[in-house]
Amino acid sequence: MSQLQFLSAAEKRKFDLPPVFTHKQRPAYFTVTDEIRRTLSALRSDTNKVGFLLQLGYFRHSGRFFERHTFRSRDIKYLTKQFNITEPVDLAQYSPSRMAQHQIRICELLGWTAFDADSAAYIARHVQLQAEQQIKPERIFTAAVDFCWQQRIEIPTHHQLANLITDSFNIVESAWLEQLETGLEPGDCEAVDVMLEAADGLPALLGEAKTISQSRQTKGIKKNVKSCLAFGRYFAQFESAYTLLDLPEKATEYYATWVKKATLAQLKQFLNRWKRYLHLLAFIKHQYSLRQDVLMDTLLKSTQSAINAATNAEDRSDLEQRAAQKEAIRIVTKARKSAQHVLDEITAITRNESLSASERIAKIEQLLTDYEALQSDQVRETLQQSELFLEQQTDTAKTYDELEKRSVSLQLKVSPILKALEFDTTSSDANILAAVKYFQDTDGLLGKSAPLDFLSPKEQALFPEDETLRISLYKILLFKSVATAVKAGKLNLRHSYRYRAIQDYLIPLEQWLRERDYLLSMAGLTKFADGPTVLAELKETLDAKYRWVNDRIRSGENEHLRFDKKGTAKVRTPETAFSEDGFVGQTLVDNGIVSVLQVLREISQICNFIACFKHLSPKHHKLKPNDDTVLAGILGKGCNIGVHKLSQISQGINQSTLKSTVNWCFGLKNIQAANTQLLQVMDKLPLSNAFQHEPGQLHTSSDGRKVNVAVDCLHANHSFKYFGKDKGVTLYTFIDERHALFHSTVISASEREAAYVIDGLMQNEVIKSDIHSTDTHGYTECIFAATHLIDTAFAPRLKKVGKQTLSSFSSKGVHQRRGDVILPGHTVNRKLILSHWDDILRFMATIKLRYSSASQLFKRLSSYANDHPLYKALKDFGRVIKTRFILTYFDNLELRQRIEKQLNKIELANRFSKAVFFDNNQEFQDGSLENQEIATACKVLIQNAIVLWNALYLSQELLNTKDRDEHDEMLAAIKSGSLITWRHVNMQGEYDFRRIAANSPVFDLGKILALQVA
Structure with missing residues (x-):
C-alpha cells in the first residue's frame, strides 16, 4: 500500500512549518532560564545562539524540530534585537551537525526523548493498537501527536508519521491475511468460493443484511430468526477460521460494513483472494453477532411486555373487584366484631366473682343462644363466601x-x-x-x-x-x-456486541498481566498506577476540604447553604445574567435572512468539511462526490426531510447520484470527521474563546432530548410523559461553553444517560473537557470515578444532598469532632478499593485504548444482580471523588452559577436541535439505530455550521467597528448572550443547487483569527 493520504497539502505544509508567534507569545516561548543561559554562553557564534533559541522556542510550542530554511524571519529579527546582535545572522552557516547537537541538548533541558529508532517503535506500537481497531488514519495521526506530547517524545515530521501509520495498517492487515492463508483449510476456501456463486449463498445474505426488521410482531420476528439462523450456519461452518483470526470488534465492523454496501461484482474484484475472504468472514461474523443482539432485544422487550x-390485568381485576372487596371486608369485620363482643361478654361473666358458678354458666349459655339465633344459615353462607373471596384476592396463584x-x-x-x-x-x-x-x-x-x-x-x-x-x-x-x-x-x-460477559469486553487478562506498565503508559494512567498513593493523596485533600467547608459554615460565611430538620443540605444559587438571543439574535436578523444551504456553502469555503465525505473503500478514494450532492445529503438527513423527498423538491440534484453518495460516503466516521473540521476552526476563533470563563479551562455539559420514532424500532421505548402512547428515543448531546456541539448519540429512552458521559468526553480530539456538567440523571458514583481517571472534573447540578450522600475514609477524626456541621454518611471501604485497584486500572485502560466503549462496559457491569466486585470498588472510589465535589459545590457559589449557565446552553442547544430537525413532525422515519445516528450527526453538523457562521459574522462586525468604545460595548453585548441563535436562518423552502457558489470566501479568516477580544 502506498503512503496513506489523510491531510490536505495545506495541512501538511502547516504541520511541517514552525508556528507563527504573536508579539505577546515570543517572549514566553523564547524566554531564557539560567540553565539555558549557561548553554548559550558555551556557544561561540551569534548564528549558533540564534539557531539554538529558535529551535528551543519552536520546540516548546510544537514538541518538534523544523528545517532551518523554514525559520521565521520575524523571530530571527526579534532574537537579534534581544541579544543586541548587530551583524546579520546567516542561518545557512548553521550546520546540520550543529543543529543535531542542539536538538539533543534541548531534549535534555526540557526532559524530552528524541525521536529515534526506539521511540519510533514505541509510537508505532501505539499506532498499531488503533490500526487494529480500523480507526480512521486522520484520527490516528492526531492521537499519535497527542501521545508524543503525553510521553514527551519528539514529534516526528508528517512524512515520518504518515509512514508509521501506513506501515501499521499494512502490518495489521498483512498479519490477518497471513493467518487466513496459513490457517484456512482447502475445504473452507472452497466453501467461501461456493458461497459467492450459489444463489442461496452470498447474494441471499447480502439481501438479508440490507434490512433488519424492527417489528416485534410475529412476522417480523420470524424474519429476523430466519436470517440469524442463515448467518449462524455459515458462522459455524467457518468457526475454525474465526478461532485463528482474532479480528477485533471495530475491524470486524469496518470490513462488514464495506461488504454490506458493496455489490457482488465489487466483492469479486479483489485480486487478492485472501482479502476477499477476510471481508466475507468479517461480514458473516458481524451480521451473526448483530442479529443475536437483535433477537435478544426482542426477547427482553416481548417478555417484559407480557x-x-x-x-396490569391483575391490577385491573383488583380495581374492578374493589367494591366487592370492601363489602366482603365489611361483612367479615362485622362478624369479627360481633364474635369479639360475645367473647368480651363471656370473659366479663367468667371473671365476675359476685356470681356463682351455676349463674355464670347460665348467663354464658343464654348469651351463646342469643348469638346463635342471630347467625342464620344465610348469614353464615355469606360470611363463608366473603372469607373465601378475600382469600382468593390475596392468593399469589392468581x-x-x-x-x-x-x-x-x-x-x-x-x-x-x-x-x-x-x-x-x-x-x-x-x-x-x-x-x-x-x-x-x-x-x-x-x-x-x-x-x-x-x-x-x-x-x-x-x-x-x-x-x-x-x-x-x-x-x-x-x-x-x-x-x-x-x-x-x-x-x-457467546457471539454478541452487547450481551457478553463483562470480562470479554476488557483487555485480555493474560495481556494485561504481561504488559500492564506498557498499557498504563499508552492509556496515560501511569500516575494512577499505585493505588495506596492515590488514596492517600485523596484522603489528605478530602480531610482539608471537610475542615474548610465546616469552618465556613460555622462562621456564617456560606450564606446560601441551609439544612432542613432531616439534615438534608440545600443550596441556593442566585441567577446570573444570560440572554439566549438578545443582541446577537437581533443583529443577525437585521443583517437579513440567509438560507441554510448558503450557510453550509460559506462554511465549507472556510474549512472544506465536504472533503471528509470520502468513499468507504480506500480503493475508490478518487471517486470524490460532487460538493452539492454532499450538501443535499446533509440537508436530507440532518433536517429530517429524507433523501428521496429532498431530491424531489430540489433543483440541480440527481436522485440516483444522491442515493449512491449517501450509501458510500455518509458513514458515521465521515460525518464526525466533517464536524471535527468545524470544531477546529471554532477552537481557534478569538470570539468563540471569549465565551470561556477561564482561559485554559474548558467547561462542557451534556443532556438528552426525547424524540418520537414514527416507525417500528426495537430500541425505542414507551414514555407516557414524553411520547404519550407512542415510542421514542433520546438524543444525548454534548456542548462546550464556546457553543461547540462536539458529540451526539442516540440511546433508548429508558436508558440512563450516565453510562454515555465518558463516551462523549473521549469521542473528540479537538474538545478536551476540563469540567463536565450534567443534570442529576447524568451521574453515578462510577462516573465520578471514571471522569477522575480521565482527568476531567465532573460537576453535575445538585438540588439537595442528604448526609448519606457524603463519605469519608474513616469514621473517626476531623469529620465528626463536636461542632461539625456536615457529617459523612458512611465510610469508604479502602480495603475493597485497593483489592480491586488493578481491576479498576484494567477497566479504564480498556476504555482509553478503545478496546471497548465506556457505555458498553458500564451497562454490562451495572446489570449484575449482585453488584460485581469491580463495580462495588468503582462506586466506593467514586464516592470519594463525589464527596469532594459536593463539598466544593456547597461552598463555591461561582462554580454553581457556572454549572447552571453551562446547562442552560445545552438546553438551548436542544431547542436548536428541534428547529434544525424540523420535517416529518420532528419524528424519526427510520427505525435503524445506524441510520438514526447518521441523521443525528448530520443535524449536529448543520447546527455547528450555523454557530460557526454566526461567530464569523459577528467577528467581522467587530473588525469593522473602528471606535474602541463601540467595539468594547458590542463585544460585551455578544458575550452576555449566545452564539446559538437561528432566527436569521431559513431552514425550509425549495433548495436550489443550480446557483454556483462564489469562489472567494465571504469571511476573511486571517483577520478574524487575529481579532483582539481581550
Missing part, C-alpha cells in the same frame, strides 16, 4: 394464572428466538443454562423431566412431581428467568 400486561394466560402469544414470539440464541457456557449460570439447553434440545416440546432448579422454591412448588406439567406456565416462567438472568449478567451470549 409481564407488564399480566401485572399472579401466575395471569402469566399463564399470556404464555401462548408470548411463545409464538420468544420460542423461536430462544432456540436460535447461542449462549456462553463458560460464563453463564448452570441452572438457567441447563433449562435453556433442554428447551433447545427438545425443540420446545417439554416433558416431565424439564429442569426446575432455575426457579425459586415458591415457583417450583407450582409444578408438583405427581401432576402434569403446566407447560404454558413453565415456558413463560422460563422466558422471564432468561430475561432476568441476561439483565443480571448470569446468562451471556
